[in-house]
Amino acid sequence: MPHTILNTQTDNCxxxxxxxxxxxxxxxxxxxxxxxxxxxxxxxxxxxxxxxEERDPVVCTALLGIRPxxxxxxxxASSHCHGNVISKLMEGGIQQQLRTRSEKTMRYAGIxxxxxxxxxxxAMHNIAHRLSELGYTLLSGGASGAxxxxxxxxxxxxxxxxxxxxxxxxxxxxxITQPSSEASRVAEVVHPAGSRLNHTARALMARNSHQVLxxxxxxxxxxxxxxxxxxxxxxxxxxxxxxxxxxxxxLADRWGVPVINLAKGKAAMLALAKLVSE
Numbered sequence: 001m002p003h004t005i006l007n008t009q010t011d012n013c014x015x016x017x018x019x020x021x022x023x024x025x026x027x028x029x030x031x032x033x034x035x036x037x038x039x040x041x042x043x044x045x046x047x048x049x050x051x052x053e054e055r056d057p058v059v060c061t062a063l064l065g066i067r068p069x070x071x072x073x074x075x076x077a078s079s080h081c082h083g084n085v086i087s088k089l090m091e092g093g094i095q096q097q098l099r100t101r102s103e104k105t106m107r108y109a110g111i112x113x114x115x116x117x118x119x120x121x122x123a124m125h126n127i128a129h130r131l132s133e134l135g136y137t138l139l140s141g142g143a144s145g146a147x148x149x150x151x152x153x154x155x156x157x158x159x160x161x162x163x164x165x166x167x168x169x170x171x172x173x174x175x176i177t178q179p180s181s182e183a184s185r186v187a188e189v190v191h192p193a194g195s196r197l198n199h200t201a202r203a204l205m206a207r208n209s210h211q212v213l214x215x216x217x218x219x220x221x222x223x224x225x226x227x228x229x230x231x232x233x234x235x236x237x238x239x240x241x242x243x244x245x246x247x248x249x250x251l252a253d254r255w256g257v258p259v260i261n262l263a264k265g266k267a268a269m270l271a272l273a274k275l276v277s278e
Contacts, residue, residue, distance in 0.1 A: 001051065005074060007073075018071065018073045018074075024059050025086060026082075029043045037042060037079070041084070062080060063086070064095055065254055067191065098256075099256030101256075105219060107222060108224065110140050111140055111141060111150070112124070114144050117216025127225060131276070132157040135157075141161055141163075142175070146245075159176065160172050160174055179203060179206035179210060182209075184202050184209075186217060187209050191205055208247045213255070220256075223272070223275050224248060224252045226260070228243060228246070229243075234259070
């Protein structure tokens with residue numbers, strides 16, 4: 001089903017996905033300066049296909065954020081709008097292609113609230129210990145609470161992404177002390193108020209990009225194990241109660257990475273066991 005393309009100057013674009021500049025999906029080419037309408041559309045098509053082929057994490061994460069049938073909003077929205085190229089990509093199943101995995105990575109993200117209940121922290125420790133025995137590597141963020149419980153259970157089988165070098169005085173070969181600039185851009189794409197994040201909040205959100213997509217931001221983990229008060233497991237289910245963990249949950253959901261929220265109790269443990277056995 002084609003996506004309706006709305007004009008930001010004349011149409012009601014509430015609920016639409018914005019693709020105008022400076023969006024990651026904005027057209028870097030300008031009619032007149034870079035050719036006529038048809039030439040610019042062809043250049044854009046080649047550009048975005050090359051970004052997809054290279055698994056550009058910012059462009060791909062933005063594409064994965066478009067909901068089925070969601071209108072696209074642009075400042076031109078004419079017959080030569082690059083939204084037509086994006087709409088055809090969506091019709092062609094680009095999201096499913098991006099989410100397809102050929103094999104396990106044997107990596108998972110273990111994250112959650114700093115206020116995670118004590119009995120859940122113990123479960124996280126035990127889960128991380130068992131997964132390390134099975135050959136899994138933990139990706140986490142070094143915060144107190146859930147992150148620390150996973151980290152202690154995982155032993156040496158871990159890679160911890162810190163928002164800045166002196167964060168909680170954590171040091172060692174398993175610690176990566178600063179998110180990449182691309183990780184910050186991915187975070188901005190996913191966060192509801194991404195463009196308004198201050199430096200500290202942006203750094204905290206950026207480490208979530210690495211926790212879910214790996215150091216290169218092109219290698220999504222096999223699954224996410226977490227705890228939030230509301231049991232959130234999808235981007236659409238994210239609320240204020242979800243807290244900062246919602247950033248990683250939303251990113252994982254876009255990329256088709258299963259989210260196991262331990263707030264769901266026994267059902268979560270059964271789902272995790274099934275994922276691991278598969």
